[in-house]
Amino acid sequence: MTIIGIFGCTALLITGFGMRDSINGIIDNQYLKITHYDVVGIYDPNASQTEKDNYQKQVNDIKTVKKQDNIYYGSVTTRPQGTISNQQISMMVPQHEQGFDDFLTLRDFSDHKKLKLQGHGAVITEKLAKLGHYQVGDHLDLTDSSGHSYRIKISGISEMYVGHDVILDSSYYHKVFGKQVVYNAKILDLKDRSANNIDQVSRKLNSQTAAVTAVQSNQAKMAINTILHGLNNIVWIIVIASSALSFVVLFTLTNINVSERTRELATLRVLGFYQRETVMYIYRETAILMLLGILVGFSGGYYLHHFIMETLPPNNALADMTLRWSNLGLSAGLTLLFSLIVMLIMVQKIRKIDMLGALNSAD
Structure with missing residues (x-):
């Protein structure tokens, strides 16, 4: 007893x-070792050149921006085998793959080795892989907002604790979707990572005519x-x-x-x-x-x-x-x-x- x-x-x-x-x-792991960006400012790529220039000027005028780059940011869904509901996925295609590690660290979930984007597959996050029991080499079906389905091959599974992400390089995006990538967002790494500063930067970006929305990385943290x-x-x-x-x-x-x-x-x-x-x-x-x-x-x-x-x-x-x-x-x-x-x-x-x-x- x-x-x-x-x-x-x-x-x-x-x-x-x-x-x-x-x-x-x-x-600690998500926001110190993996996620380094603070805001993804999404704008309308079909806006006039003047409106897009004004959006870029607004980004350049924000003094707390430490690093910035262009990416494609979109929302897709998938229903992993064994689940009863669709899972929302953030799909990202960086313009410059070499510097993308400054915004988001892609590292293998098992041995923490850095993952590189490849032209024959996409990197998905760990929780998504566990939900569908996916492994490297398997295929994943994605559905965009228009209802069109696409199949991607998994080339790597990245450590991630919050959210579902799929990251592709521009060549594999063209191969899967049959079109050239059109960058529609600015990914920003700020010097001041406080919630107040992130809110201020988001409001400034959303005040532009070309703005669609601003995604804050600290929303899940809160x-x-x-x-x-x-x-x-x-x-x-x-x-x-x-x-x-x-x-x-x-x-x-x-x-x-x-x-x-x-x-x-x-x-x-x-x-x-x-x-x-x-x-x-x-x-x-x-x-x-x-x-x-x-x-x-x-x-x-x-x-x-x-x-x-x-x-x-x-x-x-x-x-x-x-x-x-x-x-x-x-x-x-x-x-x-x-x-x-x-x-x-x-x-x-x-x-x-x-x-x-x-x-x-x-x-």
């Missing part, structure tokens, strides 16, 4: 702390922060509940152990055992069982955390499955702390044992 109780407590503690760190890991705020409350509930479970299990079982062995403990005291030795006689067993429970709880917490973070995120988000060593240490440390508190309580109970009455009691 001690092993099972401590196993449940440790597993829940690891899961609670791991859920919080996994959501935090989405923000949604994740909202989820994280609510998740913190859930984490605290899990931590408090699992801590109470640990304390109740240790106290109840240790109390039963002491109560049923008062005659044995009294005999030890009469034979000359010190108070500390008598306490450790009982507590040594509890400590061994508790350590076994913690070790088993490590594996249980790992699989429970992995299961929850696989099923919790929506179809367009992917959780960071990394379980930090600090989570394991903190969970074990809290369990050991409760064990120490129980031991101090039991010291007082053992000290108050009536040795004469215990020795005269019937077995």
Whole structure:
């Protein structure tokens, strides 16, 4: 019972702390290591040359723009096998492939090696690949806003935690869609990445006649922060509940152990055992069982955390499955702390044992 109780407590503690760190890991990995652009300003490529020049002039006049480039940005849909609804996909075709890494880092989801756009396939993001069980070399059917379907070959699967993206080079775009790419957006990397500055830049771009819309990369970040705020409350509930479970299990079982062995403990005291030795006689067993429970709880917490973070995120988000060593240490440390508190309580109970009455009691 001690092993099972401590196993449940440790597993829940690891899961609670791991859920919080996994959501935090989405923000750290997505917006520090992968997504470097802040705004994609989409304009009408059929606008007059004057209107497009004014749009470009507005981009050049924004002092906080650190880097900019032309891309094609469009929205397509697909329905991966096994899903019941269409998935919205952002399709991007950069004009300059060499500098595109400054805006979006494409790296393999398994070994983090950088991916290059190739003329015989497209790069899709990890969550989309998991939804459809796609692998490199498979084909993916895309449907544009006009209802036309196109089939692309997957040349790489890129690490991505938020949203579905498909990235092609201009030659493969021409091969699939049968037309030359027409760049319709400006991708911007800003010096000031605060939400206020991104909003200001978006408003300036949308004020132009040729503007269609402005896509902000931090929109998903704000949604994740909202989820994280609510998740913190859930984490605290899990931590408090699992801590109470640990304390109740240790106290109840240790109390039963002491109560049923008062005659044995009294005999030890009469034979000359010190108070500390008598306490450790009982507590040594509890400590061994508790350590076994913690070790088993490590594996249980790992699989429970992995299961929850696989099923919790929506179809367009992917959780960071990394379980930090600090989570394991903190969970074990809290369990050991409760064990120490129980031991101090039991010291007082053992000290108050009536040795004469215990020795005269019937077995």
